[in-house]
Amino acid sequence: MSDAESPADTTTGGDGGDDPSFEPDEPNTGESFEPVDVFPDSDDFDLRPGADSCYKCSTCDTNCPVAEVDDDFPGPKFQGPEQWRLTQTDDDYELDDSIMDCSNCMRCDSACPSGVPLSQMHNTARGRYVDEQMSKLSVEYWRNRILANYRTSAWFASKVPGVANFAMNFGPARWVMEKTMGITSEREFPAFATETFTEWWAARGGAATSRERAREARERLGESVDADKKIAYFHGCYSEYNTPGVGKALVRVYEHFGYEVVVPDQGCSGTPMFANGMLDDARRHAEVTVSSMRDLVEEGYDAVASCTSCSMALRQEYPELFDIEGIDDLAASTFESVEYLRIHEGVREELAAAEVDGDLADEFAYHAPCHARSQGLDRQAVELFRDLDGVGIEDVGDSCSGISGTYGWKEEKYEKSMAIGEEMFEHMDDAEGETGMTECPTCASQMEHGTGYEVRHPMELLEAALVE
Amino acid sequence: MAIDSEVLVVGGGLAGMTSALSAARAGADVRLLSYKQSTLRHASGLVDILGYAGDGDGPLTDPYAAIPDLPTEHPYRTVGESTVRDAMALFDETLPTYRGTHTDRNALVPTHGGTVKPTARYPASAAAGLASDDRPVLLVGFDSLVDFDAPQAAAHLEAAGVPFEARGVTIRFPGDLRADAKVTRYAKLLDTDGDVSVDGRERSVRDALAERVDAELDGEARVGFPAVLGDDRASAVRAALSESLGADVFEVPMGPPSLPGLRLEDRLFDALDEAGVGIETGNPVVDYECDRTDDGPDRIDRVFVEKNGARIPYSAGQYVLATGGLVGKGVESDRERVYEPVFDCHVPHPGDRYDWFETEAFGDHSFARFGVATDDRLRPTDADGTVEFENLRAAGSVLGGYDFAAEKSGSGVSIATGYTAGRGAVGVSP
Numbered sequence: 001m002s003d004a005e006s007p008a009d010t011t012t013g014g015d016g017g018d019d020p021s022f023e024p025d026e027p028n029t030g031e032s033f034e035p036v037d038v039f040p041d042s043d044d045f046d047l048r049p050g051a052d053s054c055y056k057c058s059t060c061d062t063n064c065p066v067a068e069v070d071d072d073f074p075g076p077k078f079q080g081p082e083q084w085r086l087t088q089t090d091d092d093y094e095l096d097d098s099i100m101d102c103s104n105c106m107r108c109d110s111a112c113p114s115g116v117p118l119s120q121m122h123n124t125a126r127g128r129y130v131d132e133q134m135s136k137l138s139v140e141y142w143r144n145r146i147l148a149n150y151r152t153s154a155w156f157a158s159k160v161p162g163v164a165n166f167a168m169n170f171g172p173a174r175w176v177m178e179k180t181m182g183i184t185s186e187r188e189f190p191a192f193a194t195e196t197f198t199e200w201w202a203a204r205g206g207a208a209t210s211r212e213r214a215r216e217a218r219e220r221l222g223e224s225v226d227a228d229k230k231i232a233y234f235h236g237c238y239s240e241y242n243t244p245g246v247g248k249a250l251v252r253v254y255e256h257f258g259y260e261v262v263v264p265d266q267g268c269s270g271t272p273m274f275a276n277g278m279l280d281d282a283r284r285h286a287e288v289t290v291s292s293m294r295d296l297v298e299e300g301y302d303a304v305a306s307c308t309s310c311s312m313a314l315r316q317e318y319p320e321l322f323d324i325e326g327i328d329d330l331a332a333s334t335f336e337s338v339e340y341l342r343i344h345e346g347v348r349e350e351l352a353a354a355e356v357d358g359d360l361a362d363e364f365a366y367h368a369p370c371h372a373r374s375q376g377l378d379r380q381a382v383e384l385f386r387d388l389d390g391v392g393i394e395d396v397g398d399s400c401s402g403i404s405g406t407y408g409w410k411e412e413k414y415e416k417s418m419a420i421g422e423e424m425f426e427h428m429d430d431a432e433g434e435t436g437m438t439e440c441p442t443c444a445s446q447m448e449h450g451t452g453y454e455v456r457h458p459m460e461l462l463e464a465a466l467v468e
Numbered sequence: 469m470a471i472d473s474e475v476l477v478v479g480g481g482l483a484g485m486t487s488a489l490s491a492a493r494a495g496a497d498v499r500l501l502s503y504k505q506s507t508l509r510h511a512s513g514l515v516d517i518l519g520y521a522g523d524g525d526g527p528l529t530d531p532y533a534a535i536p537d538l539p540t541e542h543p544y545r546t547v548g549e550s551t552v553r554d555a556m557a558l559f560d561e562t563l564p565t566y567r568g569t570h571t572d573r574n575a576l577v578p579t580h581g582g583t584v585k586p587t588a589r590y591p592a593s594a595a596a597g598l599a600s601d602d603r604p605v606l607l608v609g610f611d612s613l614v615d616f617d618a619p620q621a622a623a624h625l626e627a628a629g630v631p632f633e634a635r636g637v638t639i640r641f642p643g644d645l646r647a648d649a650k651v652t653r654y655a656k657l658l659d660t661d662g663d664v665s666v667d668g669r670e671r672s673v674r675d676a677l678a679e680r681v682d683a684e685l686d687g688e689a690r691v692g693f694p695a696v697l698g699d700d701r702a703s704a705v706r707a708a709l710s711e712s713l714g715a716d717v718f719e720v721p722m723g724p725p726s727l728p729g730l731r732l733e734d735r736l737f738d739a740l741d742e743a744g745v746g747i748e749t750g751n752p753v754v755d756y757e758c759d760r761t762d763d764g765p766d767r768i769d770r771v772f773v774e775k776n777g778a779r780i781p782y783s784a785g786q787y788v789l790a791t792g793g794l795v796g797k798g799v800e801s802d803r804e805r806v807y808e809p810v811f812d813c814h815v816p817h818p819g820d821r822y823d824w825f826e827t828e829a830f831g832d833h834s835f836a837r838f839g840v841a842t843d844d845r846l847r848p849t850d851a852d853g854t855v856e857f858e859n860l861r862a863a864g865s866v867l868g869g870y871d872f873a874a875e876k877s878g879s880g881v882s883i884a885t886g887y888t889a890g891r892g893a894v895g896v897s898p
Binding site: 057058059061062063064067068069070071072074075078109110111112113315316319328329331332333334335342343344345346373374375376377378379380383386395422423 | 469470471504505507509510645646648649650651652653656660700724725730741744746747748749750751773775776777778780781796797
């Protein structure tokens with residue numbers, strides 16, 4: 001008797017036992033049968049219910065961009081529920097090292113018709129693999145750790161952007177990096193801005209200035225000047241160090257709609273760390289972010305991110321991987337920057353009446369990042385901008401760009417990354433526009449690398465269309 | 469505020485996509501919300517209307533002729549035969565790569581199990597494989613792709629009495645993909661005509677595959693492969709193999725995950741995109757709010773999409789429920805009852821759950837016909853037959869009153885009711 005309590009007075013059904021009235025062929029409808037929850041919902045990260053939900057339809061496998069180009073990669077169904085089950089039956093089970101070939105695109109999540117938390121399983125397994133099976137003295141470990149902690153390198157580089165921009169793309173140095181560290185010399189490092197986003201923000205007067213501008217906008221819009229419209233901006237590492245123009249555009253667009261912006265203390269979203277199995281590093285950063293953001297959320301702020309991997313991390317990976325006070329409330333209050341305006345403002349109507357001229361009056365080849373897809377946001381840029389006068393936009397299809405953050409930077413994965421990206425490059429080439437558009441900074445760098453196109457963020461186009 | 473549109477379709481399968489398309493073609497601003505990816509990738513890619521009558525009689529020659537004899541609660545009876553024809557015309561116009569439009573009669577298509585399925589439409593990739601064709605067939609399987617056993621399928625076809633000789637061989641796929649390589653891996657390799665290593669030499673995969681099959685060919689005029697012959701460039705892959713082999717090449721539809729299903733999904737997606745439909749996937753619709761009226765049914769004001777604890781509001785004037793049946797989770801059950809989880813529409817079913825099924829595995833289970841009941845405009849009705857919501861229509865397998873698996877009517881019902889619901893939502897009566 002495995003799934004029922006033995007009833008106090010057994011008269012019929014339930015346990016067979018010595019009960020002479022027990023009929024194995026008869027349905028057990030006895031009132032005395034009391035089913036119990038053997039695997040009750042628990043607060044820890046028990047992956048069993050998810051593994052049990054998998055009925056092996058293999059839809060996840062057909063969505064895996066890595067399995068499509070590499071038949072040695074056993075695919076998400078194995079990496080997730082199947083491997084999880086193996087770890088339960090054998091204490092000495094060693095995780096298959098192919099877990100490091102998963103690029104953490106998370107497409108399998110939105111593929112699964114059964115709600116199996118595949119990416120949570122992959123993140124958990126990868127963390128365990130790196131913890132228990134990867135040598136902490138190996139070049140791979142340190143290479144991955146350095147790549148995963150991009151924020152740290154970027155922070156140093158931003159202190160001396162001129163020197164960093166030269167040194168990071170200096171041929172001989174890159175040759176050495178490839179040979180000793182396994183960081184591909186095929187790619188160009190992104191340029192560091194001479195002024196970071198937060199330097200600009202502070203010089204502009206920070207939250208006080210933003211409040212002022214938001215109040216002016218509300219007055220212009222005929223809204224109550226004291227309206228409760230306020231967001232906490234999660235800029236992420238890339239808008240901070242590499243493309244502060246995206247962050248500035250976001251601030252101006254939100255102020256245009258009457259929102260006060262604050263920029264709280266924040267760490268890295270953790271995305272590159274999850275992808276490299278560095279869960280301790282990710283947790284350290286998450287603690288910084290959650291502790292500053294949860295108080296704001298409590299005061300009625302919503303968190304808004306301009307990078308779709310950052311919003312994905314705060315929304316989904318944080319509550320799936322960490323148990324930190326306030327993490328669920330933060331997840332439920334986090335939005336992607338365009339999505340938030342679609343929900344709360346008449347941005348579609350306003351864009352339909354607007355017109356763009358100048359630099360951004362262009363044809364765009366738009367690529368939806370995988371992490372935007374998982375949040376259901378893969379079509380919003382096309383939907384909004386196709387009615388905007390002065391610009392054209394074309395979706396270049398549902399393929400993955402192939403870079404997946406740090407993945408395509410690894411020497412041994414470079415070819416695979418480019419093979420995955422091939423479909424997107426071809427479709428970009430076929431598209432009318434010769435300027436790219438995407439929400440994800442690493443997808444943007446892959447688009448640039450594969451086609452030579454300049455790549456813009458939707459916030460920049462919103463700014464050009466709506467902000468004087 | 470809420471994300472607004474004129475028509476909101478909940479569900480991204482064949483019914484949801486068809487209703488979104490027909491509403492958009494009629495001029496409406498349409499949005500489609502799908503919790504997960506379309507279940508079309510589970511489907512064979514064959515589009516049936518009616519293969520067997522309600523009493524199991526069949527295979528039927530003419531599906532349309534059998535509609536008037538179906539039970540009155542059957543969705544085909546609700547929309548009527550001429551609407552089924554109009555809906556199929558929309559499908560045919562949207563999917564020019566499908567065959568079978570020249571006749572009302574069912575085609576007979578061999579499946580990967582070696583059975584013959586009656587179907588109204590089939591992808592061009594299956595055309596050379598029809599069972600009504602008397603030319604001999606060579607079926608080719610790959611040893612690493614265990615879902616298709618070609619010798620067994622061939623033997624099964626012959627045992628079924630097809631009017632042609634069928635022979636099956638199993639070969640090694642050039643390049644020796646590993647045993648659990650995904651169907652998308654085969655398709656991608658053939659699409660890009662990538663290089664594979666054969667006897668230490670790099671060869672184009674299409675050439676290498678044709679060479680291996682050619683060695684097995686014994687004058688057969690047509691060669692059938694498991695349905696992994698390319699994705700985006702499937703017709704080019706077939707043409708290249710046909711030319712090398714000097715025989716017609718066709719695909720045998722497979723179980724899930726299925727490339728022909730994926731291709732159908734992609735073509736429908738392109739049609740929706742062209743028609744300007746907004747599409748959002750990845751998160752479920754979990755709740756709704758409605759305006760109560762004193763006289764007449766309630767009116768749905770908005771629905772809520774759940775995203776990691778946040779509830780995102782979507783509003784529309786008209787709604788279509790196309791969330792699927794018991795498999796698609798548009799109809800759910802527990803120990804107490806059977807229910808429709810989004811709007812809690814009434815699902816007729818016996819009170820005692822032991823009356824939901826028969827003892828025999830292939831018995832006439834009543835659960836197979838569970839789903840919402842509707843008025844003649846496909847609006848769900850409660851236990852008294854009263855319309856539940858003035859602005860909600862249902863389409864596809866969330867509807868009750870038919871057993872698509874036994875009848876082979878899943879695609880046709882989805883297309884016909886999707887078409888009716890979509891046009892009804894914009895005020896066009898079909």
